[in-house]
Amino acid sequence: MVSNITETFILLNYLIAITLSIVVxxxxxxxxxxxxxxxxxxxxxxxxxxxxxxxxxxxxFYSVNFYWFYDGIILAVIIAILSGLFVKYLFDYVFPKPNTGEYNE
Amino acid sequence: MNEIIGVILASIISWINFVVIDTYFGLPEAPGVKGANIVGDSIKNRGGNLSGGFFQGNILCSPDASAGTLLASMGVMVLGFQGGLIAAFMVYIGNRLCADPGYAGTIGALTTTVIIFSCSFLGFTHIMFVIGMVIAITTIQGLNHSYSSKLLGLIAKKLNRETKLE
Known part of the structure; x- marks a missing residue:
């Protein structure tokens, strides 16, 4: 855990997470x-x-000052990959589409 | 910056932010859930506009850009820039739980985070946006439904998002 990470580095980590999650x-x-x-x-x-x-x-994770190795880059990469996997495979199970059809009152 | 002037300007910025985003993402076009339909019809029966009524019903029934703007301001106030991102994530989950695709709320929260971050260089403080958003939402939901729905209906017409339902 590292505590003296600059804001620029944190911003860079977010950009990595966004880009990598889209790629995944x-x-x-x-x-x-x-x-x-x-x-x-x-x-x-x-x-x-x-x-x-x-x-x-x-x-x-960053808001509780948990950055892990290499100033948070590894965490950003892991979370980006897991986000892609979650949206692809688990999203419909956790957030199913609402039933817009007929229902019995 | 003077606090009163800051709050007034923050109210105007928040008002424009959430009304434009909510209208663009089609809140006045159709009620997302049954409750929004009931609110829209009720406002129309009291002399209001149906598009504006659906807008008000939709922001009442799920966390759209109005809630996104307020929660992002609070998030930035508590945790800084990262609080706004957490707020966007939470608003998205809230949207999905309320049978809403979540575009308006999430994008509203993200734009607010960027706006607050940018305005902090001009002397605005985070708390000004929290108060500003409460004032902005009060002008829509808390003063007079028929007048505010007519104004929202007019904005919906300008942005080509008027409802086709009768």
Missing amino acids: ALLLKLPFVPEKPIRFSWTKSALFPTPIFAIGILAI
């Missing part, structure tokens, strides 16, 4: 953007929500 999601054959109209689309894609998971979880 694309390698796992997720679409780059949701289908149009995007504002009503429920499709998971490389651009949304994969980087949101990566930077959100990374921010939780």
